[in-house]
Amino acid sequence: MAVDFPLWAIKAVDKLRRSFLWRGRKDALGGHCLVAWGKVTRPLELGGLGIYDLKYLGWALKMRWAWLKKTETHRPWAALPIQIPDQVKAFFSVAFVSEVGNGKHTLFWTDHWIFGQRVVDLAPRLFEAIPIRRVKQCTVHEALTERSWVFYVKGALTVGVIVDFLHLWEVLYNFELEPDVEDVHIWRLSNSGQYSAKSTYEGFFLGSMLFRPYERIWKTWAPPKCRFFLWHFWYLLLRQVGLHSLSPQPSDIYFDSWWEKASSATSGLILKGLNSLIVLGAWSIWNHRNRCVFYGTAPSLDGALTLLERSVGCGV
Template sequence: MVYSGKDKIRRSFTWKGRTQANGGSCLVAWERVQRPLEYGGLGILNLEYMSWALQARWLWFVKTEPDRPWKGLDIPIHPNAIALFNTAVVLHVGNGSNTLFWTDKWLFCVGVLAPFVVAAVPLKVREQRTVLEAITDHEWPTDIQGVLSLIGPYEYFQLWDALHDFALSDANDCHEWRFDKSGIFSSKSTYQALFNGSVVFEPWHRLWKT
């Protein structure tokens, strides 16, 4: 694994108390050291994981506070942060004005139900078309450009049937963060979620208390 400059300094300080240390001084793999205490680590912050959590926070603000002045800027976001966000956010569609038709996971994920149809929609349209705009007067088929592949027409009619009885309401779209009990995004809960699936070190509390 390639460590950043800050990680090398933190690793060296942890084991030798100085800015540089050779590999033989490191008694435990740095990835394991950075795990939370309950997973057998030393609880030292994983900078890469934390950066993904903070980038997911930008995506959360784009959804929940669209009036922020930096919305629309080309902010670089790691693919892992995007995947994390798409997994964690739960969309409850009201009027559909703040949910993207082609890319968000709302009633269902259009990209999963009809991937070949989505591929025929220009990227710029996918990133801008809201559910409200797409559903009103059945505008979404006008986004499709070019000829669909062999399976494309089948996916098209599947999508049409899935949307047939869908209706919008007067309420605002609601976004819920599934990693926090409050339903509101927090960097802490998002960072912790990145360790989900790790083996829990049962006696960690007694060990650290001692």
């Protein structure tokens, strides 16, 4: 949180993590890594394994400095010029919105405080005519007191600047500060409105496609390494527990669609047991397939079922 983790160090740690994940040892060749590391470090619901991306995690933790500096100005280090990467600053600027009271802890030009927007977005050409010192330091309270913001314009008065000036004047015309009310800052990424490292880290994956079956894979009783791979064969397996009516039909083309349909037909412990069996069955098929390919074992449904029974019996 306090120090930038060098890129070379992140790469060195990730090399060890990849090797341990795929080979259980210190070193692994590229061919041993079956899934790209960027996919592995996605959250479970986005199709990854939930292993932290160290760069994003570091940025999420660093954002706590910026948040505390914004919301708890009484801290002894709040006035210090803490160094924060540009990527963190950019993310932080859009991660919170301010509800202005007295305006003393909200930046006039760059914070989201006017109907969730920033002055720089409402009047970009006017913003270009403001000295950088004013941009960084000017609070809403300072800018609106006696309409001081009007006198900050130092650049050329082009048509665009004048148009933006008039627009901003109209927006702010009836805005009034509340001297006895403190500004409130709301973290957009969490339901509570307060910063958390978890919500911030997950924010780096906003816009990613949801991996729909992740709950059916990971929230089961099947051992973790079984949940790592999935495939198909189900009637003989499900018949043993009286669930053969849920086995795939000729019209079921896609594994995920069948699994979703079968899961929706059950609930409670039966649902969890069904999902566990499907994961265990897929693991057995994958294992049996490997024995056929690499050791010359003859393909056999009975062989796959026997392998599953042995796996369950020894805890996989």
